[in-house]
Amino acid sequence: MSDIRDEVAETFAELFGSEPAGLWSAPGRVNLIGEHTDYNEGFVLPFAINRRTVVALGLREDRVIRVASGFADEAAEIAIADLAPGAVSGWPAYPLGVAWALGQLGADLAAVPGVDLYIESTVPVGAGLSSSAAIESAVALALNDVWRLGMDRRVLASVGQRAENEMVGAPTGIMDQSASLLGREDAAVFLDCRSLESEVVDLGFRAAGLELLVIDTGVEHQHATGGYADRRASCERGAAALGVTSLRDVTDLTAARDLLDDETFRRVRHVVTENQRVLDTVRALREDGPLAIGGLLDASHVSMRDDFEISVPELDLAVETAQANGAIGARMTGGGFGGSAIALVPAESISRVLVAVDGAFAEAGMQQPTMFTVTPSEGAKRER
Numbered sequence: 013m014s015d016i017r018d019e020v021a022e023t024f025a026e027l028f029g030s031e032p033a034g035l036w037s038a039p040g041r042v043n044l045i046g047e048h049t050d051y052n053e054g055f056v057l058p059f060a061i062n063r064r065t066v067v068a069l070g071l072r073e074d075r076v077i078r079v080a081s082g083f084a085d086e087a088a089e090i091a092i093a094d095l096a097p098g099a100v101s102g103w104p105a106y107p108l109g110v111a112w113a114l115g116q117l118g119a120d121l122a123a124v125p126g127v128d129l130y131i132e133s134t135v136p137v138g139a140g141l142s143s144s145a146a147i148e149s150a151v152a153l154a155l156n157d158v159w160r161l162g163m164d165r166r167v168l169a170s171v172g173q174r175a176e177n178e179m180v181g182a183p184t185g186i187m188d189q190s191a192s193l194l195g196r197e198d199a200a201v202f203l204d205c206r207s208l209e210s211e212v213v214d215l216g217f218r219a220a221g222l223e224l225l226v227i228d229t230g231v232e233h234q235h236a237t238g239g240y241a242d243r244r245a246s247c248e249r250g251a252a253a254l255g256v257t258s259l260r261d262v263t264d265l266t267a268a269r270d271l272l273d274d275e276t277f278r279r280v281r282h283v284v285t286e287n288q289r290v291l292d293t294v295r296a297l298r299e300d301g302p303l304a305i306g307g308l309l310d311a312s313h314v315s316m317r318d319d320f321e322i323s324v325p326e327l328d329l330a331v332e333t334a335q336a337n338g339a340i341g342a343r344m345t346g347g348g349f350g351g352s353a354i355a356l357v358p359a360e361s362i363s364r365v366l367v368a369v370d371g372a373f374a375e376a377g378m379q380q381p382t383m384f385t386v387t388p389s390e391g392a393k394r395e396r
């Protein structure tokens with residue numbers, strides 16, 4: 013198979029009739045732990061994966077942006093001055109939203125030249141591995157470079173989030189873009205979503221003989237509509253009822269139980285306990301290594317299933333089957349309502365888990381999941 017970077021450069025040249033000025037790439041992510049904590053100003057511990065989106069960019073002489081991709085027929089073209097929420101729809105809202113959001117976060121776009129962009133990706137779409145953040149981060153880095161904006165990677169993460177919130181209309185947090193921009197090989201990004209300070213935490217999976225298996229259930233999730241926004245609203249209601257600006261500040265769950273209805277209390281309890289599990293995971297990784305984090309991953313899944321109620325039967329089955337067949341820990345990852353589960357599995361047990369999960373899904377009459385291992389990889393970068 014030829015290198016995706018060559019393919020992207022060649023297709024760019026065919027489409028736009030010239031060589032690209034450069035190639036940039038950014039990865040998808042797996043969240044190891046810390047789910048639905050980012051928009052509650054809490055803690056997250058995601059890592060960038062070895063599945064990437066590659067962007068080829070060429071400068072134009074006018075002030076138009078054109079985007080095309082290998083994953084959709086639809087292309088788009090718009091003048092920089094016309095970029096605004098509502099002006100674009102479909103997948104082009106991600107890359108074009110980034111160009112717009114750069115201006116919103118302080119870049120002076122009054123004199124920048126137009127660009128042609130061609131995008132391809134090996135991050136599976138709809139699997140809960142942040143294919144959208146990979147596009148946003150690759151485009152943000154590319155435009156930051158060619159437009160010489162000098163923006164810091166943490167600001168570029170906010171740019172991606174702003175694009176997603178306002179151009180795409182999905183009320184997501186800052187985690188995915190942070191992982192994609194700040195990721196390091198064999199490490200996770202420990203992010204405080206209040207201060208936006210981050211630290212790199214070594215994972216050491218390989219040295220411990222562990223593989224990180226992704227089990228993509230194929231169940232579609234959608235963050236722009238439905239459950240995700242609903243859970244976010246519950247968290248905001250809970251914080252308001254408890255008199256705090258965000259659930260990060262809730263420390264006393266006993267008092268919260270008296271003040272909230274049962275459902276809101278369980279939503280709040282998930283966030284409060286999940287924040288603690290992130291801190292415990294970071295400590296366990298640093299003091300004892302990855303073999304010590306299995307119980308925390310398992311507990312996170314239970315909390316999402318029972319308290320936050322964002323799992324689905326396919327995710328539960330994937331998690332339980334992996335746990336019963338040698339995984340040291342497993343949980344659903346990402347926003348929920350579908351997408352993928354992850355399992356931390358000793359290398360020698362991988363084939364047993366694969367066979368068992370396939371068998372369990374067949375027996376339950378569920379669509380066969382797609383399974384693959386991922387390695388913690390470096391974040392967005394210029395390729396050429």
Ligand code: GLA
Pocket residue numbers: 043046047048049050051184185186187188235346347348
């Ligand atoms: C999605 C969002 C993130 C985060 C997770 C849940 O991936 O994009 O911001 O809220 O869900 O942890």
